[in-house]
Amino acid sequence: LPPLAAGVPPAPLAAAAIPAAAESDTVAAKIARVADGIASRKEAVLPLPAGEAIHAGFWRRCAANLIDNLILAIPTTIILMIPILGFFVYIGGRWAYFALMESSPAQATLGKRAMGIIATDGKGQRLNLGQASGRYFAGAISCITLYIGYALAGWTTRKQALHDLIADTCVVFETVRPGQPLPTVRPRMPWYGWAANCLLLAVFPIAILAAIALPAYQQYTVRAKVATAMLDADAAKLAVAEAVAAQDGCQAQFTASTNPLVASIRISGEAPDCVVTLLFAADSGTPGMIRGQAVEWQYSDAAVWTCSSAIESKYLPTSCR
Template identity: 35%
Template sequence: MQSTQHTEDVVYAGFWRRWAALFIDQLILGVGFYGTLFAVAILVGIAGGMEWIETLDSGDANPAVMVAYIGFVLLYYVAAALYFSLFESSRHQATPGKMALGIKVVDQHGQRLSFGHALGRWVAATLSYLTLYIGFLMAAFTERKRALHDMVAGTLVVDRWAFSEHPERQRRDLGGCLIAAILVVVLMFGIAILGILAAIALPAYQDYLQRSRVMQAMTDTAPLKTMVADFRTAEGRCPFNGEGGIGPEESIGGTLASRVVVGSFDDGSCGIEQELGNTGHPDLDGGTIWWQLDLDDARWHCSSDIRDAWLPQECRG
């Protein structure tokens, strides 16, 4: 027999309450699924089969492994179908997410869904996903706050006290759980954005620090370049360590150089080889900068085996 009990006062669940409830449900499903997947991976690893994970990453997985992986993904959808169908056809008429937000699912007459009806509603939700979530967004604009899959399945999402003996308990304002859910989501998005920014900014800052150390080491060679150029002009040849006031390899070049060699290249041009040290960075210590005095224009040119991101533009390969 069709029920018309208290149908004159129904508070339909708005978009934000529904969205927050779905977020909670997806979080529960996701944690359960990936937690199970991780546990299985650990057990397989303990049994000595971690190579299947490596084959997935390399793209060379054998068919049996791929079938198992696809089966596990399909298992997620089976679990999701049972999760939504069993909860929404239960006496609570709601998933844990909907219960937390104080809403429930009913048919068009305010009655509890059967398992088959709830399962059909879950399948119909595929349409809302296929429409790039526009189907879900419809709940913000339709008269009874119905999403696309509600229209297809003939269901309503209402306040938990709708179609009950106490319709006066229905909430029309934002409940505490909804506000908390929105804050959690905003916080998570904020953390995610900060994480992305940090992932971009920290390497850039590290590159800046190493570049500043390289620049400092290069600046320390400025007096040597002047001494080398003056010696060549006066003597007609390139100086070596110990000549023209140039000190030994280990005693010149500033605090960021482990040694500095002054001499000539194979083409007869004068040069300075500076090996970095004491920089505090293992990838920078041991790096080498070469300065070469051009025989024609008397200008210095630099090259290096240090990564380009840490070098000034004129020294990059």
């Protein structure tokens, strides 16, 4: 070895530096782990708070749903015309429309986009397909509760309907995004949102009234047509009563009718038990509930007529019920 210069200390051995380096790495690793733990706690995602500027209310959601159903109306009508298979395609199609769109980057159906709202989980995060599917099928529970489940969106603190509470989801304004400050100003309802709700409020009562009034009107019109046909039968019944009184038997015969609803009126039987049978026409001009059906009156020796028919009693006059 070469001699050391005077006054120059010897260099430290490399092995002596290893413990110090290892100790330095250990301390740095500990500091890093502590820092990561603090940061992760700070960045923990918390549930969305309540707030009018955060959560979409009942009427905005109602308008979005109406828009979605208007969009789906025509394809739904066409699909449901397919026997059996159409029902399953209808169920799968609606699921795909809502679940795929609400789990997409847009986080919204076309109706929700139009109203400026999106679907999220309870922490404001984007839904995955499983969560969106759960939310969609939970909507059946909101339906079978006479739609009260949907109305909960107007009462709960975070504007959640029953299916939102079940699936832990929220419907919020599109300005609510993860990692960004929550909005403090509530967006105004678009004019077409109010128009959609007004349409719904007008159509819904009209639909209820129509569901009640149309069957009642149909029943009334059919009963009126049956009553006019009965007038021809009354003439045949009078002829039978006179023949029995004169001891001429039942005078069995077919009687013609000018009423287009009447196919024939036949008198048969043995006196005094004569029978008058009115047969309604079987063509398309006759209401379906009486088409090809018959009404019978049987005479008795007490001069009383007894009426019977396979036609529903609500379409028959009081004397035949």
